[in-house]
Amino acid sequence: MILHCMKKSTWEEVKNKNIWGKELIEKEGFIHCSTIEYFWRVAPNFKGIKDEMVLLCIDEENLISKVCYEDGDNCGRFYPHIYGVINNSSVIKVLPFLRSNDGKFIKNIELAHIEDK
Template identity: 35%
Template sequence: MIYHITDKATWLKASGSKNFKAESLDTEGFIHCSPVDKLLKVANSFYKEHTDLLILSIDESKVKSKIIREDLYGHGFEFPHIYGELNLDAVIKISDFKRGENGSYVLPDKI
């Protein structure tokens, strides 16, 4: 299982279609994803100013586009990147990504 963080407005644009296209697909050539153990670090580092975030739980075996694990930014860890649009039938769960009392994101009980 891999995960993608997006805002509700971006996700709603995909409703009625068969594929989801994150902005990063146009700007970087892939959709950023993360393993569950990196979600909080990613959210609290890159999405501090965002609200209304969602976590897309993605079944890798159902993704039709190519997935490559790579460390493009020297983080010392390889993140999964989807090189193409994400077919919606690979998204098996959508969870709200909420903040805790201290303002940092916290993982939902079940994602």
């Protein structure tokens, strides 16, 4: 399972579509995702976003698009990038993006059994 973070309002717009993400691909070339183990490293990128956010839990084996694990920053960690649209049938769970009072990410209890790396 991989994670994709997005504004809840955006999720509300796409959740009933069969596929989505074309705009993200046109902008970035792929759709950014993270493993659960590395998400705590990615989460600070969303600190400045005041909107309510969600974490899409995606079963990559059910994706219709190719997933490549890449180390774009040469940091020694490989993150999943989706090279194509996301089919909503691959989204197996939607979790709230939890934050502390000071805006820091709080790991969801559903993901707590997976150790951070």
